[in-house]
Amino acid sequence: MLEDEFDKPYFKALQNFVCDEYRSASIFPKREDVFKAFNATPFSKVKVVILGQDPYHGAGQANGLCFSVNADVKLPPSLRNIFKEIESDLGKNSLDGNLERWAAQGVFLLNATLTVREGEAGSHQRKGWENFTDAAIGALSKKSEGTVYLLWGNSAQKKGALISPDKNLILRSVHPSPLSVYRGFAGCRHFSKANDYLIANNKNPIDW
Numbered sequence: 001m002l003e004d005e006f007d008k009p010y011f012k013a014l015q016n017f018v019c020d021e022y023r024s025a026s027i028f029p030k031r032e033d034v035f036k037a038f039n040a041t042p043f044s045k046v047k048v049v050i051l052g053q054d055p056y057h058g059a060g061q062a063n064g065l066c067f068s069v070n071a072d073v074k075l076p077p078s079l080r081n082i083f084k085e086i087e088s089d090l091g092k093n094s095l096d097g098n099l100e101r102w103a104a105q106g107v108f109l110l111n112a113t114l115t116v117r118e119g120e121a122g123s124h125q126r127k128g129w130e131n132f133t134d135a136a137i138g139a140l141s142k143k144s145e146g147t148v149y150l151l152w153g154n155s156a157q158k159k160g161a162l163i164s165p166d167k168n169l170i171l172r173s174v175h176p177s178p179l180s181v182y183r184g185f186a187g188c189r190h191f192s193k194a195n196d197y198l199i200a201n202n203k204n205p206i207d208w
Helices: 003-007 009-024 036-040 077-090 129-143 154-162 190-200
Strands: 048-052 107-111 148-152 169-173
Touching (some): 036 107, 048 129, 048 154, 148 154, 148 190, 154 169
Parallel strands (some): 048 148
């Protein structure tokens, strides 16, 4: 669905930039995990989309899925707040920070920017990744119906313009970071609302 993007000038420039960055700096996630969200949740299996901004920029945190860390990594604050909302909404305690279990059920965990320099949030923004992830969301919106989009924070909400609201459910909130969580994310009940919508559209709910 995105094959044409790889031949466009912006992507070739992006590819050169990212390759140079991996050679000269500490970049996250690992090379083999850059497209993990796409590999873990093929478009044909997507039921829910969660959009992040950058990968985590701390050593050992980013694993290629937005908001996710490997099981042995301390939970970042935003993910901790996501788990608190799940517990409040559904009464479920989350196992660990590795969200591959969500991806396997059809939750597309996509960051707007797929790489970042260590310790430098936003360092790979406006290099072309946003064009690519816009194309991904646009293609998904055209091909799918009955998909839930969870747009948390201003960056994610900007991509809402690419989504067909008449065919899908779009749930918006502030970002789950400690700076904004109590301005609308806490108590949003997005996880039960997503499952109610999936069930109403004859799809299996997500085991959050």
